[in-house]
Amino acid sequence: MLVLIDLGNWTSHLYNHRVRAFWRFHALHHSQEEMSILTSFRAHPFVHTSFQLTAVPLIALGTGGAVPTSVLVGYIVLSTMPHANVNWGFGPLRYVIVTPAYHRLHHDRDDRRGVNLGTVLVLWDVLGGLAVFPTRRREPGSVPVPVPVPVPVPVPTGLAGRPLPVEQVAGAAMVRTMGRQLWWPIRGSGTPAGRVDRAGLRELMGAAHG
Numbered sequence: 001m002l003v004l005i006d007l008g009n010w011t012s013h014l015y016n017h018r019v020r021a022f023w024r025f026h027a028l029h030h031s032q033e034e035m036s037i038l039t040s041f042r043a044h045p046f047v048h049t050s051f052q053l054t055a056v057p058l059i060a061l062g063t064g065g066a067v068p069t070s071v072l073v074g075y076i077v078l079s080t081m082p083h084a085n086v087n088w089g090f091g092p093l094r095y096v097i098v099t100p101a102y103h104r105l106h107h108d109r110d111d112r113r114g115v116n117l118g119t120v121l122v123l124w125d126v127l128g129g130l131a132v133f134p135t136r137r138r139e140p141g142s143v144p145v146p147v148p149v150p151v152p153v154p155v156p157t158g159l160a161g162r163p164l165p166v167e168q169v170a171g172a173a174m175v176r177t178m179g180r181q182l183w184w185p186i187r188g189s190g191t192p193a194g195r196v197d198r199a200g201l202r203e204l205m206g207a208a209h210g
Contacts (some may be wrong), residue, residue, distance in 0.1 A: 001067050002075055004056075004119070009079070010124040011119055012051040017114035022050055024185040030107060031181075033158035033168050039083035041111045044185060078120045094133065098122055107157040 016026040025044040032039045072143045082103035098118045106116035115132045118125045127129035158166070165172070166167040 002071065004137065005075070006058055006119055006121045007124060009119040010052060010121075010128075013117045013119065014114075016047065017117065018157055022047075023180075027051075027159065028181050028185065029162060030157050031162070031164040031166050033109070033156075033166060035083055035085045035107065035157055040080045044182060046185075068171055077122060087130070089134070091101050094122075096122060104155060105132055105134060106156065107160050109153045109160050110155075 016022045025047045027049065029039070029043045032042050051139075078097065082098045082100050084100045086097055087101045087104075090097055091100050093099075094102060098116070098120055102116055102122070105111065105120075106114075113130075113131045114127055117130055122131055162169070164184050165177050167174065167177055169177075
């Protein structure tokens with residue numbers, strides 16, 4: 001049941017990045033420049049409607065409470081933790097579970113391909129050719145590290161050029177900024193760059209399957 005829910009989350013996340021109309025609302029989540037656990041909830045209310053695919057397994061299979069509450073809570077924790085501002089890699093589990101170091105690359109300010117879309121399981125990214133595992137930065141001439149590990153220095157997050165109002169702007173009033181963030185995707189003035197580059201997706205898919 002949780003595997004199907006996770007697949008629904010991944011699919012919803014994918015079209016939030018590939019469909020321009022959905023990306024306008026999802027961009028608010030990606031405009032966050034200071035990652036934290038709360039980043040999971042920093043999203044436009046309309047975005048949540050696009051993730052209703054996760055309810056399909058529950059409706060289709062009619063669990064009726066068959067999944068223990070503790071298991072659901074554990075899933076929520078694992079889906080929230082990747083936004084933490086830490087470089088945890090979880091050792092060998094990084095190839096199974098989405099880690100903060102792995103998901104931070106999804107929020108990389110310079111990423112235009114929308115990689116590492118997984119919520120809890122890395123599986124769907126691997127199958128879709130969208131998994132990019134973090135590697136340790138090396139000095140020239142140093143011995144290569146054979147196994148990818150969390151990067152020691154986090155990549156910068158947010159959207160290049162700050163196309164949406166953000167809290168970090170000098171003198172920004174919190175309430176007014178939040179109002180502008182919620183209104184921005186509705187007023188229909190342009191689309192923030194990044195994460196909707198289909199050419200980049202085709203290039204990435206070709207490299208993954210080549």
